[in-house]
Amino acid sequence: MRKNFRLIVLFVLALALTSLLPAQAQDAVFRVAAVAPSATNDLAFSQSMYDALLAIQKEMGEDQFQFVFQDGTFIVDDAAVALREWASSGEYDLVIAHGSQYGAILEELAPEFPDVSFAWGTDQNTFGLDNVYAYTAASNEGGFLNGAMAALMTKTGVIGVVGPIEVGDAKLYVDGFVAGAKAAKPDVTVNVTYIQSFSDVPLATEAAKTHIANGADILTGTAQMVVGAIAVAKEEGALWFGTQSSQAELAAEAGVQFQVYKWEVVLRDIIANIKAGKLGGEAYVITLANGGLVMEKGLR
């Protein structure tokens, strides 16, 4: 019993100490903690946020902006633990849940920590909470441009698309791509394969080869498993259109155009808001118009 009492005293002391921390943190450094489902080097969704945080750090300087990033956290409950720890530590000015699968846990967590600012995406739902920001990408816009350009460039009249699961920005991109291709050239054939996985590189690669066998001379796709499809485009002399992050280096001479997410556009605004005392309640969409989506040229 006495031991328990001592433990409790220690615990209270620790709590008291941690409660001093935010006061310390507020003055100079802006601290961000983020969790993402795949790896920071996936050339896709998770990397887009990681790159954005790096860009902000470069702008503001390392003495002004620091961040921690937990990647590879596809298990939602693991993300829940991380988010709760960061929120309750009081050390972070902004806690980011980078994945639409994290929405439900944020909805539960955010009201418990009204003084902590959260951001999550891709979605537009702030759950009516004034300490939650939501962000999403109008990836159909770049998809439309890629699709239109692809339709004009194809010689065989067939384009192949390798998609993951029909969700969120992946679905938006693919739908936009098909619409763009049809708008530019109504008789073009766009074959879409959803392989029902974000990570199955062997299947994505064979899906790309199947498209080539069916006459496609241009390929596109979204999510991190497309790296194999990019290699196929290169080997078969086909062209590649990408999205989420720039895959120009990997695609080399096959790469035509990439829609790149620039989350820093959103982050800048959120950081300014938080510094001004506004912790959330706003939903952002990155678009071509606001500079959140940028079309980068490949080596082609």
Added chain:
Amino acid sequence: MNFRPSAVTLVFFKTFANSLLNAWPLLLAIAAAAAAASLLLLALNANPIQAFSSMLQGAFGTTNATAETLVKAIPVLFVAIGICVAFRGGVVNIGGEGQMIAGAVAGVTAALTLGPIITFGPLLIALCLVCGFLAGALYGGLAGFLKAYFNVNEILSTIMLNQVAVQMMNFLLNGPLLDPAELGTNHIPKTARIVQWAELPRLSLSLGDNFELFTRTRLHFGLVLGIILAIVIYVLLWRTTIGYRIRAVGQNERASRYAGINVRRQIVLAMFLAGGIAGLAGVVQVLGLQYRLQTDGSPTGFTGNAGFNGIVAALFGGLNPLGAIPASVVFGGLLVGAQKMQRDLGVSAALITAINGLIVVFVVSSQYYIRQRARRRLAAPTSPAAAAAERPAAAAALEQQA
């Protein structure tokens, strides 16, 4: 609290005490795993001592950490209990993942459709649990049926059925079960939120005003259900004829047949129960934690690998439902603590996965010596983890008969 040690608790403590007595190979294994992990950490410029203390801190360091460890352990425990039944019955069930998904789909469907009709919470929860159990049981029972009557190896069928279940879930979440609110917008494959009275209550203990335990954590009633279930299944396996028959078939199929036991029926029954219990794991995750069913986009669907981790926990627990309780908690702590280590040291998630693998390999390598010592000391008639080893002989007998 009026505490009277029953036969069950006695057995529990006996098992626990024995494992402590024979702990030195285990400690050696943990030390070896720690040494190997330290080398890896040093190679990545991380301080191993800091790493391990942060791991321990993350698993049990605070009330919330302990709560999250238990939260992680709950589905692992359910699956492990089911695995005990299957493996004791001589069926190597790798299908915890798929059975969990089947249970979750049925459970969430029940909660969504019955929720508005049945407003009495406990009844609604019970119905959801029954639906989830039945769905998981049928899915597991299918593999048992194929094994018993069509000679389809269960390792093959359960591995394949796991993938079928993930795709079936994705289909349902993208169509019939899709949250109507997602239709126009983001199209995230998840169901609507279940009604509030279908949620399993959170566990928080308040003793007077000064002492609070697990308040404001995510620890939920599933833990209690899991422990009750472990006791029930322990009694079923070792104190009833049903359990005796299942174990008899697992231990010696031919002898069981001569003794007049319907071997095929026992195989189906073992898989039916194992699947059902794994199905409960799925429902409990939905009703206790997520309040909806949602895919995480990974190849495992939504289970967070609990279906596989349950196998490891069951075997570490000596294929005894009661042993599965501490084994799941330790395994849950390992997983939750590793995440904390990743955050504190900024090391990659990949390192954590590799270290977890090392720990599993080293600890399982020590098990044989622990068993040997235990056997010598107690002259116990059967080794706890022998069921899987006896399986091929049983399979051979089955094929001979066919």
Added chain:
Amino acid sequence: MIDQILTASVLASAIRLATPYIFAGLGETFGQRSGVLNLGVDGIMLMGAFAAFYTVFTTQSLLLGVLAALLVGLLLGLATAFVSVTLKAEQGISGIGFYLFGLGMSELLYQKLIGTPKSVTGFPPLAIPGLSDIEFLGIGQIFFRHNLLVYLAFALVPISAFILNRTTFGLKIRAVGQNPEAADAMGVNVARVRYMTVMLGGLMAGLAGASLSIALLNVFQQNLTSGLGFIAVALVYFGRWRPVGVLLGALLFSFVNALQLQASVIAPNIPSEFAVMAPYAITIIALVFASKQTEKPTALTKPFERGE
């Protein structure tokens, strides 16, 4: 419709898809025939895939890449054998442990040594003179325009069958897997035979990984195999521990997989979830019928774990 779906390119695709399953499945067959279940195949494949990829990435030598994969596979096979045979660990769990280790370690090495997805020039298609030009039924395109590792995988099927069924070593393997006590009494070193089969299995799993990273995909990414090794283990059961059976299982699974990819092109109305699920479901269904037809079980094909 049928001529659209059953094209030569679909069949060629099935041959490609089957390659890693054949390598890994044959290797696993040796281990299981001697009585050792290795559930860590997927982890060894990942390590082999990375070793091959990294070697080719830095040296541009495909031969060195294959050798690196073989070496890594051999070492991990040795470790698996040590844990399973010498330490007598529960094979199901130790396999999961090795899988996790390979999964994490390959990704870690990839992050540290390469960092971001890159591609390499892998084994080029090697048209076999004469045969590759056969137009009849598209045979040339289906069978004879693949890369070297694809041919190797198929060549290993009869070789493995020969070793298992016609050599003294094969006899020892079967004896050890069937009745280790009897084999032991006849002077066969049970542990040594099992070490050899498990290391051979590791070797083949490494090769399976290399066939992905430097022949079929020519990229590396974390979890490149995506659970392929587990399917390979399942296919060993499908093939009833016979190399030809493993081949048939791998071909059936891959054929349905190639068909469903083709179906997404010519019949886009089929929900993709059902298409992707098809190979898994059909493999089970096929086995239901197959085991009905072959009622006579061969006593040879049972894995055996030494129960002491």
